[in-house]
Amino acid sequence: MKGVSRWAGLGALAVFLAVLPQALPNNYYVDIAVLAGFNAIICVGLNLLIGYAGQISLGHAGFFGLGAYCSAVLVTHHGWPPVLALLAGAILVGLIAFAIARPILKLKGHYLAMATLGIGIIISIVINTEAGITGGPDGIAAGPFTLGGFTLQGERDWYWVVAGLLLLTIWLATNLVDSPVGRALRALHGSEVGAEVVGVDTTRYKVMVFVVSAVIASVAGSLFAHYVPQLTPTKADFFKSIELVTMVVFGGMASTFGALVGAAFLTTLPQFLTVFEDYEPIILGGIMMGTMIFMPRGLVPTIAAFIQRRRS
Amino acid sequence: MTLLRVENLSKEFGGIHAVSELSFVINPGTIHSIIGPNGAGKTTLFNLITGVYTPSLGAILFDDKSTAGKAPYELAKRGMSRTFQNLQIFFNMTAIENVMVGRHLHLDRRFLPSLLRLPGIAKSDALAREKSAELMRFVGLEAYLDADADAMPYGALKRLEIARALAAEPKLLLLDEPAAGLNATESREIDEVIVKVAQSGVTVVLVEHDMKMVMGISDHILVLDYGKKLAEGTPAEVRNNPAVVAAYLGGAHA
Numbered sequence: 399m400k401g402v403s404r405w406a407g408l409g410a411l412a413v414f415l416a417v418l419p420q421a422l423p424n425n426y427y428v429d430i431a432v433l434a435g436f437n438a439i440i441c442v443g444l445n446l447l448i449g450y451a452g453q454i455s456l457g458h459a460g461f462f463g464l465g466a467y468c469s470a471v472l473v474t475h476h477g478w479p480p481v482l483a484l485l486a487g488a489i490l491v492g493l494i495a496f497a498i499a500r501p502i503l504k505l506k507g508h509y510l511a512m513a514t515l516g517i518g519i520i521i522s523i524v525i526n527t528e529a530g531i532t533g534g535p536d537g538i539a540a541g542p543f544t545l546g547g548f549t550l551q552g553e554r555d556w557y558w559v560v561a562g563l564l565l566l567t568i569w570l571a572t573n574l575v576d577s578p579v580g581r582a583l584r585a586l587h588g589s590e591v592g593a594e595v596v597g598v599d600t601t602r603y604k605v606m607v608f609v610v611s612a613v614i615a616s617v618a619g620s621l622f623a624h625y626v627p628q629l630t631p632t633k634a635d636f637f638k639s640i641e642l643v644t645m646v647v648f649g650g651m652a653s654t655f656g657a658l659v660g661a662a663f664l665t666t667l668p669q670f671l672t673v674f675e676d677y678e679p680i681i682l683g684g685i686m687m688g689t690m691i692f693m694p695r696g697l698v699p700t701i702a703a704f705i706q707r708r709r710s
Numbered sequence: 711m712t713l714l715r716v717e718n719l720s721k722e723f724g725g726i727h728a729v730s731e732l733s734f735v736i737n738p739g740t741i742h743s744i745i746g747p748n749g750a751g752k753t754t755l756f757n758l759i760t761g762v763y764t765p766s767l768g769a770i771l772f773d774d775k776s777t778a779g780k781a782p783y784e785l786a787k788r789g790m791s792r793t794f795q796n797l798q799i800f801f802n803m804t805a806i807e808n809v810m811v812g813r814h815l816h817l818d819r820r821f822l823p824s825l826l827r828l829p830g831i832a833k834s835d836a837l838a839r840e841k842s843a844e845l846m847r848f849v850g851l852e853a854y855l856d857a858d859a860d861a862m863p864y865g866a867l868k869r870l871e872i873a874r875a876l877a878a879e880p881k882l883l884l885l886d887e888p889a890a891g892l893n894a895t896e897s898r899e900i901d902e903v904i905v906k907v908a909q910s911g912v913t914v915v916l917v918e919h920d921m922k923m924v925m926g927i928s929d930h931i932l933v934l935d936y937g938k939k940l941a942e943g944t945p946a947e948v949r950n951n952p953a954v955v956a957a958y959l960g961g962a963h964a
Contacts (some may be wrong), residue, residue, distance in 0.1 A: 452802075570825050577824035577831055578810075578817040578838075581803070585811040588800030595760055595798075596878045597786035597815035606821065652802065 443614030449651035452587030457518025463634020465616030495612035650696025719768035746934035789881035812877025
C-alpha cells in the first residue's frame, strides 16, 4: 500500500511539472520555477539530515556554494567540460563533508548548529576573499552548460533539466527513507541508544546522511553556476543557509514533499513581495517563528494530519 | 559453558561506587534475575554489560570474548539486545517500524541498493514487516499493528520494546524492569512472554521489582546492594537468605 502511495505522489508531481510551463505566462515566471526547483532539490536532501535523522545544519549553503564555485572555476579557468567539473565538485564536497562529519556530528543540538554554522561561514569567507580564483564579491561566470555538443539555452531548457533532477532526487530520497537505511536514520532521531542496542551504528549513519545531503547540495550548486549569468558569493552565505533550513522547517520536517512545498513557497513568495524587499529577512524570520509556534510539524504534515482527522 | 561472565567489575561516578568488585556468571538457556533496592546498581550493571557505559575496572566476557571497548551496536551484532527502564521508543515512527528497526542486522542495508530500491530490498522489507507483525502478536500487541508509537499507552510501549529487542534475534536478552508501571494482569502476561522467550532458547537477564514475577520465573537470582553482591542462588535460596531479608526489611532482625 505504501508503495502505491509513493508512486502516486511521484506521478502527480511529474504531471504537475509537465503542465506547469504552459501555465506560466512568460520567462520571468519560468525563471522563478527553476530557482524554486534548485532550492527544492537541496531541501529534499537537507530534509534527510534535519527532518529524518534529526541533525541540524546551518552551513548547507556552503556546500551548495562549494559545488557551484568548483564548477565555475574548473570550467572557466581550466577548460573542463561542465559534467566533469560537476562530478569533481561532488567528490570534493563529499570528501570534505566526510572529513568534518565525524568530529562535528558528535555534537548535539545548539553545539552542532554552531559548528555547522562555522563551516558555512568559513566556506563563505574563502569564496569572498580568494578573489584571484573565485572573482571575490564580483563573482564569476561559468558560462553555459554543455554536454556532447548540446547546450542548455534559456529558462525553458533549464526548466526541464531541473524538473527531471528534482523528480530523480525525490524518488531516491523516498526510496532511502523507506529502507533499512532510512529506518535506521529515523530511529537514531527517535533514540540514539535505542537504535544502538539493536545494532545501528549511529555514528556511521549520521556521517552518511550528512555526506549525502552535502553532495546533493553540491550537484545543485554546480548546475546553478551555469544557470545564472554571474555566480556571486551571496549564494553561499549564512543567510542562504538559514533560508534553506526555513524552507525545510516550514514545509514539514520528515516529509519529502513537505521540503518541496516549503522550497517552492518560500522561493516564490519574495518575488511577489518585491515592494517589501528590504524586509525580506524579517518576513522570513516571521514565517519561521509562526511555523514553530502554530504548526511545529510544518505545513504538509499538519495538513495531512488534518485531512486524516476529517476522514475518520 | 557460560554465556556471560562478569569479573571483578567496578564502575565509579565521581567517587560514587555504583558497581563494585562484582563477579558472576550467566549460563545459557536460563532466566537470570537481578534484584536489589533502588540505587543498588542494577541499571548501571545493564549499561556496563551492553556497552553504554565503560567499566572503571574489571572485565565482561560475552561468549568467552571480552566486550571491552565495544560500542552497543557491536555487541548487538554479537547477539546482545535489551530494553530500557526509561523507554527508548522511536516515537517518530509507527509501532511496527520500531520493531522493523530491530531487524536491522538481518536486512540488506547497503546504501546503493536502498537508494535505488532494488527488488531485493522491497522483498526483504516485506518479509521484515511480516516477521515484525508476528513478533507484535507474540508480545500481545496485535491491536497496535497500524498504530503510531506516540499514540500507544505505556504498558503497550513496554511490550513494543521487548518485540523490538526480540526482532534482533539475540542470544542474550536483557530486560530492565519490564513490569514497571503495569497492573497485575499485564504483569502476568509479560511473565508468560518472558517464559516463552526463554523456552525458545534465548537467555534472559531480568531486572525487576515485582517479586512475584521474579520468584515465579527465575532460575537464578543475583541480589545487589550498594553495587555489591549480597547473595546469589535459586529463588528458594535467596528468599531464605538472612542478608537479603535484612536488606529488604531494613534491619538485622531476620
